[in-house]
Amino acid sequence: MAGIAVSIATPQGARFLASSSAREAALKAESVIATIAWTSLPVSVSVECANPDMADRLMNYLADVQMERLLAEVAWAYPGHASNPTGSVKEALSPTSASEVFATPTMRRWVSAR
Numbered sequence: 001m002a003g004i005a006v007s008i009a010t011p012q013g014a015r016f017l018a019s020s021s022a023r024e025a026a027l028k029a030e031s032v033i034a035t036i037a038w039t040s041l042p043v044s045v046s047v048e049c050a051n052p053d054m055a056d057r058l059m060n061y062l063a064d065v066q067m068e069r070l071l072a073e074v075a076w077a078y079p080g081h082a083s084n085p086t087g088s089v090k091e092a093l094s095p096t097s098a099s100e101v102f103a104t105p106t107m108r109r110w111v112s113a114r
Contacts, residue, residue, distance in 0.1 A: 003019070003020055003021075003049055003050065004018070004019045004020070004021070004022065004024075004025040004047065004048070004049040004054070004055075004058070005017070005018055005047070005048045005049070006018075006019070006025050006028065006029050006045065006046070006047050006048075006058070006062075007045070007046045007047075007048075008029060008032050008033065008043060008044070008045050009043050009044040009045075010032065010035075010036055010040075010043060011036065011037070011040045011043075015032050017029060017032070022054055022057070022058060025047070025058055026058060026061055026062070029045065029058075029062050029065075030062075030065055033062065033065055033066060033069070034069075038069060038070060038073040038074075041066050041069060041070050042063070042066040042067070042070070043066070045059060045062045045063070045066075046059075047059050047062075
């Protein structure tokens with residue numbers, strides 16, 4: 001029995017997820033969010049379940065997941081960072097692969113500290 005319904009508005013269309021626990025709902029929603037290009041974030045998420053507090057916690061958690069993903073992708077854009085010494089936003093936002101972003105020493109520390 002699915003007790004939690006999550007709706008995520010992706011650029012390709014709405015995704016509807018059904019789960020029986022908050023942990024399962026969070027994992028499923030995170031996996032969908034992980035497939036969305038960071039340039040399309042944040043996306044709209046709605047959670048419905050019998051417990052309004054649980055719905056609020058899941059909504060806040062999924063908002064944090066999106067924010068962390070955005071911050072991780074653009075953290076290197078700040079002036080003086082080894083991958084962008086000029087601090088140019090145009091240079092920082094040029095297309096790059098996630099492996100290049102996470103290959104920087106600063107990002108490895110940030111990701112491993114989580």
